[in-house]
Amino acid sequence: MTKPSQAELKILLDDETLAQSAAAWLTDLARSREGRLAIALAGGSTPKRTYELLAEPPFRDKFPWSRTHWFWGDERFVPHDDPRSNYLMAQKALLSRAPIPHVNIHPIPTVGLSPQAAAGAYEAELKSFYGAQELDPQRPIFDAMILGLGDNGHTASLMPGASALEEPRGWVVAVEGVASEARITLTYPALESSFETAFLIAGAGKRSALKRLRADDAGIPAGRLRAEGALRIFADVEAAGTVLG
Numbered sequence: 728m729t730k731p732s733q734a735e736l737k738i739l740l741d742d743e744t745l746a747q748s749a750a751a752w753l754t755d756l757a758r759s760r761e762g763r764l765a766i767a768l769a770g771g772s773t774p775k776r777t778y779e780l781l782a783e784p785p786f787r788d789k790f791p792w793s794r795t796h797w798f799w800g801d802e803r804f805v806p807h808d809d810p811r812s813n814y815l816m817a818q819k820a821l822l823s824r825a826p827i828p829h830v831n832i833h834p835i836p837t838v839g840l841s842p843q844a845a846a847g848a849y850e851a852e853l854k855s856f857y858g859a860q861e862l863d864p865q866r867p868i869f870d871a872m873i874l875g876l877g878d879n880g881h882t883a884s885l886m887p888g889a890s891a892l893e894e895p896r897g898w899v900v901a902v903e904g905v906a907s908e909a910r911i912t913l914t915y916p917a918l919e920s921s922f923e924t925a926f927l928i929a930g931a932g933k934r935s936a937l938k939r940l941r942a943d944d945a946g947i948p949a950g951r952l953r954a955e956g957a958l959r960i961f962a963d964v965e966a967a968g969t970v971l972g
């Protein structure tokens with residue numbers, strides 16, 4: 728298990744170089760893996776430029792689109808055309824602009840069912856894709872997991888104080904009452920089940936949370952993550968300020 732304090736930290740000058748570096752990492756990783764690939768996307772605003780770059784040359788021309796499947800680490804429980812939707816952000820920045828087969832896109836359902844039912848449906852979809860009901864640490868679900876870090880230390884939709892933080896076995900849960908809308912999130916066991924994981928972190932507002940992440944601070948949800956594979960942090964200098972200082 729890899730703790731955040733053991734992550735390889737890459738500090739980039741600004742948003743653009745962070746996105747270039749993250750897109751290069753993901754493309755090289757995807758090309759180095761054989762067969763079917765699973766990538767879990769983060770939402771929010773930080774990864775948007777990385778997603779855009781993947782759909783543009785030179786990354787677009789090198790990426791193994793046909794064998795890559797796209798999942799989400801979390802979703803806001805709103806329709807997919809709502810501006811808050813993590814699916815919508817990825818769809819506009821990447822999915823609609825790259826040659827991705829429709830069957831390779833696995834959004835978290837948000838309409839016509841309860842948050843609990845949506846979490847159950849997504850867990851069933853992940854298990855069907857994985858081909859087993861139980862996680863094998865030797866065989867992670869994902870090849871790459873992209874994560875963000877909230878100012879309050881949340882990652883995916885593992886929010887401070889949420890009961891989701893204590894979920895020992897389930898792969899996906901609903902989170903209600905901790906944000907303006909309900910959330911659906913992968914739990915630690917599922918988020919940790921990846922060959923490689925990368926946090927994308929930008930902006931001065933993230934300085935304190937990044938410092939706590941790098942100290943494995945269990946007081947923030949991200950600080951409790953123990954990745955099964957390699958862990959990387961791509962941070963811009965604004966976010967990394969106190970880490971460098």
Ligand SMILES: O=C1O[C@H](COP(=O)(O)O)[C@@H](O)[C@H](O)[C@H]1O
Nearest residue numbers: 769770771772773875876877883
């Ligand atoms: O609410 C969320 O926030 C985090 C962090 O987003 P950012 O815009 O501050 O990078 C994100 O990773 C997560 O997917 C999202 O639902």
